[in-house]
Amino acid sequence: MSENGAKHKFAFYLGCIAPNRYPGCEAASIKAMKKLGVELVPLKGASCCPAPGAFGSIDLNVFYAMAARNLVLAEQMNMDIALLCNGCYKSIWEVNHKLKHNKDLRDGVNEVLKEIDMEYKGTINVYHTAELLYNDKFVGVDKIRDSVTNPLTGARIAVHYGCHLTKPHKDREFEKEVMSNTEHPTWMEELVAAVGATPVEYRNKMQCCGAGGGVRGYDIVHSLDITNEKLINLKEEKVDALTDICPFCQLQFDRGQIEIQEKFGVSYGLPVLHFAELLGLAQGMSPQDLGLDLHAISCEPFLQKVL
Amino acid sequence: MVEKKKATTKKTDTKKQEVKKETSKQVPAPAVGSTTKQEARVGVFLCHCGTNIAGSMDLMAVQEYASTIPNVAYVDNYQYMCSTPGQGKIEKAIKDHKLTGIVVAACTPRLHEPTFRTATKEGGLNPFRFEMANIRDQNSWVHMHDREGSTEKAKDAVRIAVAKAALLQDLYPKSVPVEKAAMVVGAGVAGMQAALDLAYAGIKTYLIESSPTIGGRMSQLDKTFPTLDCSQCILTPKMVDVGRAENIELMTYSEVDSVEGYIGNFDVTIRKKARGVLTPKEAEARGLVGGGCNGCGDCDAVCPVVKPNVFEIGMKPRKAIYIYHPQVVPLIYTIDFDSCIKCGLCVTACGPEKRAIDLESKDEFIKVKVGTAILATGYDIFPIEKKEEWGYKRYENVITSLEFERLICASGPTGGHLVRPSDGQTPKRVAFVLCAGSRDNTGIGKPYCSRFCCMYSLKHAHQIIEKIPGAIPYLFYMDIRSFGKMYEEFYYRIQDEGAKFIRGRVANILEDKETKNLHVMTDDTLLDRPIDMEVDLVVLASAIQPSDDTNRTRKLFGVSCSMDGWLLEAHPKLNPCGTTTAGVFLAGVCQGPKDIPDTVASAEGAASAASIPIHMGQVELEPYFATCIEEKCAGCGMCVNLCPYSALSLVEKDGRTVMQVTEAKCKGCGTCGGFCPGGAIWMNHFATPQIVAQIDAFLLGGEQ
Secondary structure, eight states: OEEETTEEEEEEEOOSHHHHHOHHHHHHHHHHHHHTTEEEEEOTTOOOOOOTTTTTTTOHHHHHHHHHHHHHHHHHHTOOEEEOOHHHIIIIIHHHHHHHHOHHHHHHHHHHHHTTTOOOOOOOOEEEHHHHHHOTTTSOHHHHHHHOSSOOTTOEEEEOOOHHHHOSGGGOHHHHHTOSOSSSOOHHHHHHHHTTOEEEOOTTTTSOOSOTTTHHHHOHHHHHHHHHHHHHHHHHTTOSEEEESOHHHHHHHHHHHHHHHHHHOOOOOOOEEEHHHHHHHHTTOOTTTTTGGGSSSOOHHHHHHHO | OOOOOOOOOOSSOOOOGGGHHHHTTOOOOOSSOOOOOOOOOEEEEEEOTTTTTTTTSOHHHHHHHHTTSTTEEEEEEESOTTSHHHHHHHHHHHHHHTOSEEEEEESOHHHHHHHHHHHHHHTTSOGGGEEEEEOIIIIITTTTTOHHHHHHHHHHHHHHHHHHHTTOOOOOOEEEEOOSEEEEEOOSHHHHHHHHHHHHTTOEEEEEOSSSSSOTGGGGOSEETTTTEEHHHHHHHHHHHHHHOTTEEEEOSEEEEEEEEETTEEEEEEEEOOOSBOOHHHHHHTTOTTOSOOOOOHHHHHOOOEEEOGGGTTSSEEESEEOSSTTOSSOOOEEOTTTOOOOOHHHHHHHHHHOOBOTTOOOEEEEEEESEEEEOOOEEEOOGGGSGGGOBTTBTTEEEHHHHHHHHSTTSTTTTOOOOTTTOOOOSEEEEEEEESSSOOSSSSOSSOOSSHHHHHHHHHHHHHHHSTTOEEEEEESOOOOOSTTHHHHHHHHHHHTOEEEESOEEEEEEOTTTOOEEEEEEETTTTEEEEEEESEEEEEEOEEEOTTHHHHHHHTTOOBOTTSSBOOSBTTTBSSBOSSTTEEEOGGGGSOOOHHHHHHHHHHHHHHHHHHHHHSEEEEOSOOEEEOTTTOOOOOHHHHHOTTOOEEEEEETTEEEEEEOTTTOOOOOHHHHHOTTOOEEETTSOHHHHHHHHHHHHTTTOO
16 A cells, blocks of 8 residues: 555556446545545556456456456555445455465466466455545544534434445455444444444345346346345335445346336336435535436435425 | 485385484484484385275385385285274284384374374384375376376375384373363353263363353244244253352353463463442352342332343343343343442442342452363354345344344343334244355355354244234245254145245345335246235344454464464364364354254263373373483573463473473474574474485485
């Protein structure tokens, strides 16, 4: 980690869905984190992470090599990676972890990387931005609370953690250091409270969004069925919005509501925001700056409540 | 592999003078066993161990090589060296070939060193003139598919052993007297049984228990499987026996504070925690004849402080002055000084005759000497709230099996009526989650099987069917482990009674906010379908783990624990009650999960093992202790501080300060010998010249 005064600097890995579907998360992350003393420097030339379900379950060699290439790009910048998607976290964090601890795998990957004159060295770490926000080694809840100019008072917000960040538990170091558990965590609720909103518990909150693991690509109806169950549980609590820390989960909940309406004929109209977007709003960024108008489900009712 | 040069000496004429090569460096002057310089004649015996060894190496090549090693006077091989004919070969060869040292290349000394030492002794040599080369466990077994490599490695091992055997000396074990008293730490069913056995065998036994009463976990149980005996009913007679046994000195509300000494002579300090209440005996000692606590409970009635009763897992209140339950032994009240406000109401209530209460009482330290000790420290329930997915402590109607035991028990907080904690209603649909935190590889629970949860959950199922008309127990299991006598039959019986079995690990439990009912989510792996079952109550068959104080206590007695935290036995199969510390034994669950019959059996085993040294009256100590070569010792005392066993001290001798070894305390670890700057410490049986000879034999590959 390169430090510059009180500042932390990270190579910012965007992934695919954030820049393509929800550019607001990207903008919000960069701007909001800057106010909190974390500089996100674009990781240029990065490829897909690659997606853990789509690639990981077809060809592990491609999976490792592609992720390793992204890691090498950051190694060349001499910076740790920060990213904003659970799927990317699963790929890049896990490949980094495995390559650091398994020499055979590392040698194999380096043989492939040699063809493009690269070598994986294992000199950097990988962080999720949510982890940076919660961990007071970097930012911490107090600092977030202090940065808020437009508290989202009165908004009832439910949290979706997403699977890949927290599981498998025994491999996830940040959990052991920072959070207490995987099965019923509450640290994101603390983040929601820090931006002035009211965190809301709901039934089966740790259930999958339905998208991950290639399910969305393979069997959309089944995938939406899972999403629908979550939406039913959320509706019961009359929440104003759902927040997530993964653009893929966000896509599933946001875009998925349209698909659910088409396929099952049910509509929820539940605004879905990445936590970076929430943080941006709370720090005074405009909905336009955050690209909230690009969401499939209108954020208007929620915005009226908090702005 | 080291390249070897064959020595030219032949099998029968090793009477060369090369013997002197290493010994010439330093002529040892040990206190005992020094013999006149004598030519070494070593006999080497190679064991086939069936095909265990002979199947993986060319044993004949090893034999041929062995005959060329300097000092080797005789070489032989046999199918099983440990058999009677095998041992006979050693005895005969010692006589026929005037051997001075014996090498057996076979398995591990852990297994057969005693066997071959005896054979060596029978042949007329000092038993410590025996050396073992392990060519099985560390060779043929691990190099099963490398015949050439294992043969060469065996040659090395034999050469190294011969080098030492040529320099071995006569050693004589020391005997120390054994104190005719024993100690048992922990008075659950294991500790009680062990103490009773020792006491009935005529041995004075100190039984130490940290809680105010004996009885342990078993006294918290309602019924026992598979006989459905009332647990208290079968346990209380034993508790009474313990209280009355003449040879048992019962110390409840006490802990072991420190342990010094060694087998036969352990000096143990016991901390008697401030109890605030005098026993009749203690009262008499203070001159209050006829005084002391008689368990009347008058104090309890007036005490204004209310706290949760840990015996009832907090489901029933107790006062600051309390007993766990009416059948406690000894029936003496205890003051919880952490919550006592010293109002003095109890003192008044107790009255001027008994005067049993002393609000100023302090911890006392008592020293006792015992010959052997048994640890029976038992278990605690794994904090199952760590498995967040099941919501224990988050959902009111999720309870543990131990809580179930108290709720279903007639003497428990609800008088034996099983109720839902949320609303006091009788549950009709009860889910039992087996392997809750056991057989768990997530890193949160325990990897081992807790071994009795399947059976008590079957018993629980039976109990609710019996007590609650129309109630259905649902058991969520991985597989039912009903391995004991009459256990499988019990399993069938419960199936016939109508319990429902669902094979699947419970993924998640959700609570209905309104009804406080629970949804148990799992995958029925037999029907291959996901399940969401609504029930009224969930019982988690939580894993067990070593009790809180186990780690502290085991360290006091120098006992190790295995990776999972349970105390480590000397041998998992053949010495399950012993430990690697001589004179310290293990009873019951502290060694690993056990049900009641196994616990009692283990306790009787430990008692039997612990009584042997006491009945023998003395024990032989391995003569591996350090010896001070006084003319070399500068009296610096650095070794004294290094010794982990406090076996060394400095004494004045002939006007000089020199180190002295308390041989009975010395374990022969060699820390002092390796450190001594003046080379003034001689480690018997692991002497510097012997070890140097072994290293040379290896590095020089037999070259002179």
